[in-house]
Amino acid sequence: MYDVIVIGAGPAGMTAALYASRSNLSVLMIERGAPGGQMNNTAEIENYPGFDLIMGPDLAYKMYESVEKFGTENAYGIVMDIKDQGTYKEVICEEQTYQGKTIIIATGCEHRKLGVKGEEEFAGRGVSYCAVCDGAFFRNKRLLVIGGGDSAVEEAIYLTQFASEVVIVHRRDELRAQKIIQDRAFANEKISFEWDSILEEITGNDMVVTGSRLRNVKTNEIKEVETDGVFIYVGLDPLTEPFKNAGILNSEGWVQTDQEMQTAIPGVFAVGDVREKTLRQITTAVGDGGIAGQEAYKYIETLDK
Template sequence: MAKEYDVIIIGAGPGGLTAAIYASRANLNVLILDRGPYGGQMNNTDAIDNYPGFPDIKGPELGEKMYQSAMKFNPDFEYGDVQSVKVEGQNKIVTTDTAEYSAPVVIIATGADHKKLGVPGEEEYSGKGVSYCAVCDAAFFKDEDVAVIGGGDSAIEEGIYLSQMAKSVTVVHRRDQLRAHPNLQKRAFDNDKMKFVWNAQTESIDGDGNKITGITYRDKETGEEKHLSVRGVFIYVGVIPQTAPFKDLGILDEQGWIPTNENMETKVPGILALGDVRSKDLRQIANAVGDGSIAGQQAYNYIQSLKD
């Protein structure tokens, strides 16, 4: 028998935890599900300086504070890797690798993962010089030399953003031309702080154990290995929405993101989505929290509508 709840929240990042606060405060019976530690990507962020109320806080510390705020209102928290969500009448059946749960409302807050290069040093220096978010981390590299790996819109947009603070920004791209929009390319080429390394296959991210000292790349034309000295490496080779368990619900777009309206509602009544898993441009803690507050309140509104 599936254990029954009013609301099941899949994902315990900042958006999911905020949704839990709002839904639980409305006296709903709430379950938070996550396959790993609560806090989401905040656990991989060394320092956060752009979340209101906390001028400087460690990512895991902010995650802990959000978790404690959510648990104050007594939702259940369970570990589980969600395999599928099915609609049965007004109920949604959530199946994990260990159990089955049922609720009229499911809130999807599973987020997105940055594609990894898969090179030596990437994991070791993640949060210590390796970043996947210039908006999050640019301020930590003021007047430093940094590299951006990638050649699409995100890479060039973030490179331009970084150039406002960094001493220099070197774009390292595996092709001989950028894939970014022509307007972005022009802005980048006209930027005196931005440099470009073409036909470069990144081989490793190098450091002294505490901080990054540079990257090693292979020139694809000559086969020669070269070293670029930088203090920060920003990687933009794609982002993957974590939506595989929801592919049969008919709520994904062609890229696997979940479109919603302003109330976080998907195409399926009673299934909401929030945060980085949504089809949107800016993916930050602050707007995930905003999404979560809306989703938590909308969960209450939807359940009330079932009683009318």
């Protein structure tokens, strides 16, 4: 019986484990891959306080070292379900079931992929899903942004502070973003549009992206476009399949919490990108984790009284 079971070892999960273990709680952290989450897929991080620049895997390792120092146990596992048994919870994995007084869900999310040719091959070499993370690497470059919703248009506007030109590619003839965001994009001299178009293929050399192939959905005309980078914003998918029957998800599959990271189940918390929230960054994940680790301690104190 653990005091805290953390599901996921990204920045949110590791911070939650750190705060809980520092409070002298017994903590188990379950991860299906290497600790670090999406940091392991990020070449360089320039927006984390205390570092001018740090490699994603290096920051992940530093966080993991801190967690280990205070006695957190680690286990590999693919979580299938969680059960609320009242005074304790169960985390059911493929090969084993764990019991804990509290659960902290930190499974994160993943960017929805288009599945086009070249997307996987050039990931991190011109294909990105985060303007805040990677925009500064594309100074004076020509970029494509795929999508027409709030995130796509907002990120396109953000990218104009670095890029020489940003082309928004949208499958319809009008944007889906809020009007105020659209107005900002239309007024920005660096932004142009490819309407009624979808991305068919991302092309490049052995090192980086050099172009893309677009198809007009109305005429089927193929257009070759030169570009130095492709930013894809067609949505995010929460990694919440194991919790679909727990009654803690919203209609889109994100975990709902209050400001203390508490879900609808007492003693079950959620942190980081898996939460229903607006900004998904390492810094916000760390903040969530610190709160949940402390709130788990407070919750366990009420059980002991």
